[in-house]
Amino acid sequence: xxxxxxxxxxxxxxxEAGALIVQFDGSCHxxxxxxxxxxxxxxxxxxxxxxxxxxxxxxxxxxxxxxxEAMSANLGTDLLCEELVQRKFSTKQVYLxxxxxxxxxxxxxxxxxxxxxxxxxxxxxxxxxxxxDFGVWMYRPREANIIAGHLAGLASRxxxxxxxxxxxxxxxxxxxxxxxxxxxxxIVLEERSTxxxxxxxxxxxxxxxxxxxxxxxxxxxxxxxRDIESYLVSTVNLSQARVVEYTATSIDQLGRLxxxxxxxxxxxxxxxxxxxxxxxxxxxxxxxxxxxxxRLSKDSLLPHITTLREIISDLIWLVPHDQRQSIIKRHPxxxxxxxxxxxxxxxxxxxxxxxxxxxxxxxx
Numbered sequence: 001x002x003x004x005x006x007x008x009x010x011x012x013x014x015x016e017a018g019a020l021i022v023q024f025d026g027s028c029h030x031x032x033x034x035x036x037x038x039x040x041x042x043x044x045x046x047x048x049x050x051x052x053x054x055x056x057x058x059x060x061x062x063x064x065x066x067x068x069e070a071m072s073a074n075l076g077t078d079l080l081c082e083e084l085v086q087r088k089f090s091t092k093q094v095y096l097x098x099x100x101x102x103x104x105x106x107x108x109x110x111x112x113x114x115x116x117x118x119x120x121x122x123x124x125x126x127x128x129x130x131x132x133d134f135g136v137w138m139y140r141p142r143e144a145n146i147i148a149g150h151l152a153g154l155a156s157r158x159x160x161x162x163x164x165x166x167x168x169x170x171x172x173x174x175x176x177x178x179x180x181x182x183x184x185x186x187i188v189l190e191e192r193s194t195x196x197x198x199x200x201x202x203x204x205x206x207x208x209x210x211x212x213x214x215x216x217x218x219x220x221x222x223x224x225x226r227d228i229e230s231y232l233v234s235t236v237n238l239s240q241a242r243v244v245e246y247t248a249t250s251i252d253q254l255g256r257l258x259x260x261x262x263x264x265x266x267x268x269x270x271x272x273x274x275x276x277x278x279x280x281x282x283x284x285x286x287x288x289x290x291x292x293x294x295r296l297s298k299d300s301l302l303p304h305i306t307t308l309r310e311i312i313s314d315l316i317w318l319v320p321h322d323q324r325q326s327i328i329k330r331h332p333x334x335x336x337x338x339x340x341x342x343x344x345x346x347x348x349x350x351x352x353x354x355x356x357x358x359x360x361x362x363x364x
Contacts, residue, residue: 019044019093020052020083023140024076025148026068026100027156028059034162035062036155037069037169039076040147040177041083051181053079054147056155056172060162063117069100070121071169072152073107077128080135094135099142099149108137150180198257199246203264205231205238206279212238215274224271230262231275238275290332308332 021042028035041053057075062068076096084091098104105111107125129135142149151174158172212228215221235242244265246257259265264272272282285291287305294302303311312328 018091019095020080020091021049022076022080022094022096022135023145023148024069024072024096024098025142025145025152026065026070026072027149027152028062028065028068029156029160030064032160033062034156034159035059035065035068035071036152036157036159036172037072037075038148038151038153038155039072039079040151041076041079051147051176051178052083054151054174054177055079056151056158056174057169058155058159058162058172059169060159060166062156062159066100066103066115067118068152068156069098069103070118072148073098073103074121074125076148077125081128081131095138096135097138097140097145099140099145101139104137104139147177147180150177196247196253197245198248198253201244201246201259202241203244203276204241204279205235205275206277207238207275209237212274221270224268227262227267227271228274231267231271234262287329287332289336293336305332 021044022039023042024037024039026035026037036059037057039055040051042049042051055075055078057071059068059071062071073096080094080096096107102111102113106113106122154174155172209232212232216225216228231242232238242263244259244261244263246259248255248257264276267275269282287309290308291305294305302308309328312331313324316324316327
């Protein structure tokens with residue numbers, strides 16, 4: 001429904017640290033009668049928005065997008081109530097944002113929405129709102145509601161795969177939608193930890209802003225701008241050292257560790273040399289995973305990584321040149337993790353796909 005000429009929308013958010021923002025969105029596959037609801041809770045801080053909580057709810061019975069939107073508003077209200085309880089109700093301001101104007105106006109007591117099937121949902125929201133006395137309901141266009149929209153889409157796709165007899169909404173486990181936020185121009189300062197912190201390292205850049213600005217003036221370096229800006233924000237323009245938490249992804253918490261947020265490990269090598277080249281040295285072990293395994297096993301039949309790559313190169317001479325280097329590096333890892341049979345099957349599948357490609361003029 002388009003915004004009317006007489007509609008008054010709240011478009012100014014008070015720029016004060018500590019304000020909470022709830023974004024909610026619904027998704028519906030009307031042809032299948034299923035949908036999804038998504039909601040995200042963010043906090044407005046001095047350095048920008050921080051993603052605090054998020055949820056995705058699959059709706060096996062969903063008549064239309066209005067129903068899905070109301071469910072997502074209720075879901076967002078739950079997120080907010082959980083956060084307020086944790087904070088012991090101490091927050092400066094709260095904004096709840098959706099992209100269907102009739103729902104927003106109804107919840108803000110600025111309009112009436114006559115849908116009997118929505119009344120139970122609206123009453124749930126009203127009860128929570130009366131207990132916590134929170135928030136300003138605001139309209140936001142879909143383009144400004146990208147995270148909640150992404151979560152709603154995940155939930156609705158999950159609902160499409162359910163058996164027909166399933167009727168109750170259920171929560172869909174989702175990882176933090178950082179990639180979606182970054183596509184919208186966000187900089188992720190800290191990621192929510194998925195495991196225990198195994199290691200803490202302090203990073204102190206060995207350069208200054210002048211060198212960074214000169215680096216970015218070159219056209220070929222523009223592709224690194226996002227990585228550099230992210231690191232500059234996290235170190236207050238290189239004026240502070242950065243303490244990086246490292247976690248393991250394996251169940252036994254062994255193996256490779258991964259840093260959270262902007263850190264040297266995640267930066268392209270060119271950017272690492274720019275920021276740390278004066279004070280650090282890089283040590284790169286060729287084929288490290290394979291070589292570690294080979295040396296630990298002490299198996300004389302396993303060739304050195306250089307020899308192994310030469311053998312693989314001879315075996316895949318039919319592979320296009322631009323793909324060859326990647327396959328040579330990845331093949332030993334696939335064998336180690338999935339076994340030789342699956343690795344060979346993967347290579348054969350690539351060859352079959354290549355053999356079935358049309359031989360006529362390639363599309364421009």
